[in-house]
Amino acid sequence: MSDSQMEQSFAEMFEASEMEMKPDLRVGDRIKGRVITVSEEMVYVDTGTKSDGVIEKQELLDKDGVFALREGDEVELFVVAVQGGQIRLAKALSGEGGLEQLRQAMEEGIPVEGKIKETCKGGFRVRILDKTAFCPLSQVDRRPVDDPEALVGESMSFLITKVEERGRNIVVSRRALLDRELVETLAEFLEKASVGDLLQGTVSRLAPFGAFVELAPSLEGLVHVSELGWSRNVSPEDVVAVGDQVTVKLLKVDDQGKGIRLELSMKQAMEDPWSRLADEVQVGAKLSGRVTNLAPFGAFMEIAPGIEGLVHVSEMSYLKRVHKPGDMVAVGDSVSVMIKSIDPQTRRIALSMRDAEGDPWDGVAERFKKGQVVQGTMEKREKFGMFVRLEPGIVGLLPNSRLERAEDEAYAKAKPGEVLPVVVDVVDGDKRRISLALPGVEQNEDWRGHTAQETAPMGSLGEQLKKAMEKREE
Structure with missing residues (x-):
């Protein structure tokens, strides 16, 4: 081989070598690479090409000013320069820059670091690459900004959307950058x-x-x-x-x-709460429920997270007749209830407010004895007599046949709410009925009848009538 041929061969080999070493990345490209080496000031990154990339360590500090990356960690950066086979990387363009660099950042979609200097009509003035740009209010975030002044002084990344009048009219958008990042994040998310x-x-x-x-x-x-x-x-x-x-x-x-x-x-x-129902509630248990909804027929109550029951309107009170659930409770109220029944198949639970409070008629015969004088409160009059409340939930009837014998006009003139003495006559706890009498009236009649028997002589006709009545009573 001649010297000229050898020189040509070496030249071709050198050119081929240069082509192999020439990176195939361009300014503005976004790359994902792994950290190869961390020096005191620089971080070297595998770019996936023949040449490694380099970025200043200071630029990769977290928000607390700490460098937390290790060899092998993945980073996402932008190519900001390719010179002499070296690839310079950055999170965004920053520092001083000329008009050409602004246009390049706009065309290549390279983020630029900017600091919001002040608010202005319609948005913000932002300092970028030693120049002042405008960011519309709607473009500073993906969500509406309630307090624009709170962003003054903040440094953040933007995309340049317009460069006109030789750099005197620059428009930037942070939202465009966030939208772009979101698309990439969403694509990665949906892959997994x-x-x-x-x-x-x-x-x-x-x-x-x-x-x-x-x-x-x-x-x-x-x-x-x-x-x-x-x-x-x-x-x-x-x-x-x-x-x-x-x-x-x-x-x-x-x-x-x-x-x-x-x-x-x-x-x-979460776990279906009905799957652990047996551990949460049992029939007969008294607990507190929260009213979640009202219906014409009753109130729905949550007695455990995710477990609701119904208090029918008829189960709301022993003390009064309830026509509307809203007369007793409101949504959000906490109420004591008793569990009456549970049907896991239909997911229905019957509750009672009145049973949780207790039936006032329980033990009524022990509290009210025949002949006992009680101070009662007149409730109302009916055609057959007067109703008198003896205690909450316990009401007795004073019949008209006995009211007519009252010597005290107070009974005839009594109005609802007035307190009157009455005598317990008959107590029927099963039928929830108490019959009342007037104090002294029946006792006086018995006394007068007993006196007449002692003082008036009884003839043969009287004796026969007395025997006939006694036999009839038997």
Whole structure:
């Protein structure tokens, strides 16, 4: 081989070598690489090409100013320069930059670091690459901003959306960057998660209709208020708080053209409370229930998380006749109840408020004896007599036939609420009836009859009549 041929061969080999070493990355490319080496000031990253990338260690500090990466950890960065076979990486463009660098960042979609200097009409003035840009209020976040002034002084990454008038009109958007990151995060999430999976998340915010749970950075799903738990008629703040770690079930991935929505459930990630019903409640038990709903026929009450029973209107009180459940309880009230029956098959539980308080007629015959004088409260008059309350839930009847014999006009003129002395005559606990008499009237009649028998002579006709009456009574 001649010298000229050898020189040509070496030249071709050198050129081929240069081609092999030339990286196939361009400025603006986003790469995912693993940390190879960490020096005192720099971090070297495997870019997946012939050349490794390098980034300043300072740029990879976390929010607490700590460098937490280790060799082998994966990082996501942007290519900001390719010079002499070296690939410079960064999280975003920052520092001073010219018009060309601004346009390059816009065309390549490279994030730029910016600091919000002040608010202005319609948005914010942001300092980027030593220039002032405008960020519309609607473009600073994916959610509405309630207090724009609170963002002044904050440093964050933006995408440049417009560069005009030789750099005098620059428009940036943080929302566009967040949307782009969300699309990538969602794609990665859907590669690993499927409908029906149980997932771990963090409650990120609350709304009247439910709780949002963050499943991955900036990726939220909604737990509707009906799916927060087995209990009904609760507010999100009654169940969870922002920052809570929760387990959720992925119910649905809904794409309606305006972005994908994730529907989640905390309830379906929990055990069905009816599966442990026997350990929670038993027939005859007295406990406290929370009124969850009212119906014309009664009140529904939660007696354990996710377990409800019904207090029928007829089971609300022994003391009075209840026509509407709302006359006794309201939604949210805590009420003592007794469990009357449980049907696990139909998931129905019958409850009683009146039995929890106790039947006032229990032991009534021991408390009220025949001939006992009691101070009663007049309740109402009927055509057959006057009802008198002896104690809460215990009402007796003073018949008209006895009222007519009253010598005291107080009984004839008595109004509801007035207190009158009455005598217990007949007590029937089974039929819940008490017959009353007037004090002294029957006693006086007996006394007068007894005196007449002693002072008036009885003739033969009188003796026969007396015997006939006695025989009739027998």
